[in-house]
Amino acid sequence: MAARNIAGYVVLALIVIAFAISVVLKGLLLTVGAFLTLFIFSFLYKDNPYYKFAEHLFVGVSAAYWMCMGFWGTMVPNLFGKLYPPMVGGVLPALKDNPAEFHMVIPLILGIMLLMRLSSKAGWISKWALAFIVGTTAGLNLVRYLRSDFIQQINNTALSLYVTGATGFDLGATVSNIVIFIGVMCGLIYFFFSKEHKGAFGVGARTGIIVLMVTFGASFGYTVMARISLLVGRMQFLFGDWLGMIR
Amino acid sequence: MRYKCIIAAAVLFVGLILPQALFAQEDAEVPDSLLAEVQLEPPPQPVVTEGVDRPNDNGHKLTVKWKYPEEGVDLIEGFEVYRSMSPDGEFQLRGQSPADYFEYFDIGGVDKSDPDYMANDEDYYYKIVAIGKNGVSSESEIGGPFQTSGQVFHTGKIPVLIGVVIFAFFTVYFISSAKKGKELYVRPLAGIEAVDEAVGRATEMGKPILYILGIGTAADIATIASFTILGRVAKKVAEYQTDLIVPCYEPIVMSIAQDVVRSAYLEAGRPDQYNDDMVFFVTNAQFAYVAGVNGIMVRERPATNFYLGYFAAESLILAETGNSIGAIQIAGTDQITQIPFFVVACDYTLIGEELYAASAYLGRDPLLLGSLKAEDWAKGILMVVFLIGVLTVAFGWDGIRELVRVNL
Numbered sequence: 307m308a309a310r311n312i313a314g315y316v317v318l319a320l321i322v323i324a325f326a327i328s329v330v331l332k333g334l335l336l337t338v339g340a341f342l343t344l345f346i347f348s349f350l351y352k353d354n355p356y357y358k359f360a361e362h363l364f365v366g367v368s369a370a371y372w373m374c375m376g377f378w379g380t381m382v383p384n385l386f387g388k389l390y391p392p393m394v395g396g397v398l399p400a401l402k403d404n405p406a407e408f409h410m411v412i413p414l415i416l417g418i419m420l421l422m423r424l425s426s427k428a429g430w431i432s433k434w435a436l437a438f439i440v441g442t443t444a445g446l447n448l449v450r451y452l453r454s455d456f457i458q459q460i461n462n463t464a465l466s467l468y469v470t471g472a473t474g475f476d477l478g479a480t481v482s483n484i485v486i487f488i489g490v491m492c493g494l495i496y497f498f499f500s501k502e503h504k505g506a507f508g509v510g511a512r513t514g515i516i517v518l519m520v521t522f523g524a525s526f527g528y529t530v531m532a533r534i535s536l537l538v539g540r541m542q543f544l545f546g547d548w549l550g551m552i553r
Numbered sequence: 554m555r556y557k558c559i560i561a562a563a564v565l566f567v568g569l570i571l572p573q574a575l576f577a578q579e580d581a582e583v584p585d586s587l588l589a590e591v592q593l594e595p596p597p598q599p600v601v602t603e604g605v606d607r608p609n610d611n612g613h614k615l616t617v618k619w620k621y622p623e624e625g626v627d628l629i630e631g632f633e634v635y636r637s638m639s640p641d642g643e644f645q646l647r648g649q650s651p652a653d654y655f656e657y658f659d660i661g662g663v664d665k666s667d668p669d670y671m672a673n674d675e676d677y678y679y680k681i682v683a684i685g686k687n688g689v690s691s692e693s694e695i696g697g698p699f700q701t702s703g704q705v706f707h708t709g710k711i712p713v714l715i716g717v718v719i720f721a722f723f724t725v726y727f728i729s730s731a732k733k734g735k736e737l738y739v740r741p742l743a744g745i746e747a748v749d750e751a752v753g754r755a756t757e758m759g760k761p762i763l764y765i766l767g768i769g770t771a772a773d774i775a776t777i778a779s780f781t782i783l784g785r786v787a788k789k790v791a792e793y794q795t796d797l798i799v800p801c802y803e804p805i806v807m808s809i810a811q812d813v814v815r816s817a818y819l820e821a822g823r824p825d826q827y828n829d830d831m832v833f834f835v836t837n838a839q840f841a842y843v844a845g846v847n848g849i850m851v852r853e854r855p856a857t858n859f860y861l862g863y864f865a866a867e868s869l870i871l872a873e874t875g876n877s878i879g880a881i882q883i884a885g886t887d888q889i890t891q892i893p894f895f896v897v898a899c900d901y902t903l904i905g906e907e908l909y910a911a912s913a914y915l916g917r918d919p920l921l922l923g924s925l926k927a928e929d930w931a932k933g934i935l936m937v938v939f940l941i942g943v944l945t946v947a948f949g950w951d952g953i954r955e956l957v958r959v960n961l
Contacts, residue, residue: 346844349847352851353848353851353852357848358848360844361844361847361848364838364841364844365838365842365844366836367841368836368838369834369836369838369841371838372836372837372838404666405666432808436805436808436809439772439805440771442772443770443772444774447772447774448717452713452716452717452720453716456716457712457713457959458957458959460935460938460939460942460953461958461959463942464938464939464942464943464945464953464954465946466947467943467947468947487943490939491936491940494932495936497905497932498929498933499739499740499910499928500738500739500929501738502740518904519896521889522896523893525889525890526894526897529890529893533866
């Protein structure tokens, strides 16, 4: 245990020395950013105090940041700035001459109702506000999804299974349309929950899951590429901006 | 004397001949200026024909149309469109249109405080100016008055209305059937069958269960479905007296999740075991949330992880960390781009709509079961219409596609 403690102190001392040298050579903010990146990367080895430090800092700072953003980005311009514009004239001069929009009292009341859950006696009031938020959004989404995933789906997939172009039969387009037809039909069969996947229905469902897995595979590869570009971005920060090894 | 004669002749030349020569030069320029005047002939005048209110909107937009002779198109650069609220008032430039396009879509402001505001049911007058390539323009007569107005009903969305009515009918019908006690079959889902096993495993190992509701809002359908599954999981957890950890990304989600878990503990007959700290807020910054949850995973080492709800780029980071600690993982989301990550890193994955089905399957609530049945019927109709569409297209009739076309 003593040897482990000594190793820990040695690592800490090395980090402090490297940090001090880097601050002198590269400046404080760049160094802090680089060290926090390394601390987060250290999770790849195992959980450790440096990761914990970066994690808690990240969580704390982000929670505080979003709280401030919520206040200054939403409540001030969208609530106070609309209910009583002169109130925000000091910070948002462009809004101070706008006419008051008294219907914004409704979200104010809903917001207060939500906060009622902090009270043990009046907590039930918050459920009304929650019901309103959830219900209206679900209702609005129903129409949106019905249009995009249902009605438009028919329009986009009711294609000819024998395509002819200017030069006659178009094999590529025909195969593409057949794949779309089979893929959509079998995909729908897979997501049919009222019937067990047996017999011909089961064959359709199995074909559907194969189509889905092929799609997921393509999506996986595509997204992994995007993630690698994020990693490259961090590496460029460390080796370029911080260490100056990449120009 | 001889010199005097020469000087006199020179003076005469300078005084009489030279001015004549100069004047003659000026005269020679006259044909050029005349030519220029011929070139500066104005292009033909446009004629404002109509101002049409754009249909299916809230007003504040108007399409002004005009006629222009074909032979004039090559002579002009394009058109400028001017608008005024009275024929004698000041006309303001609204925009430009290319030489071969004889209409302009005038989008006005909706807000009265907007300087570009265009009121509904008010008269507007338009003037079109054809800009000649030679720099000379010609104005149309003033056209108008034209008015713009808002419509209550969007005729382009009638297919959506029909879809909503059909879906609503099925939903109400199946919900009422379920309430009357009719047995509505839902096929078993592997991921959900594994819930009890996963909770039991955590109990045997004496380790907690981690339930993640994703990063959606309380109004996201995936989050709503996840609440139902959380209720079921929390009830099992309460029965088995296992620990439950629910870190939340959104304060409202946390609030609802606390209610759900509290109710589940109450239902299981163990309200004393519930405490609000089981369900807590972390942060609503995506990757900070991931860092926090990963930290919880490696320190608390849960035996079972549930990832059910709306997920984005954090899905693989969470699922991979969970995999590295050896937890049984059950995931489900309706985000197509994230499902592949759950498929590779989790033991069971509920794909898309299976998540909604799972909540109905577990909850056995007539409302959910009825909705699920309605969805199945809607899918059945979709398949039939789709099949008819393909067949009719094969016979050269595009009617089905046109019938379901939504014009926004």
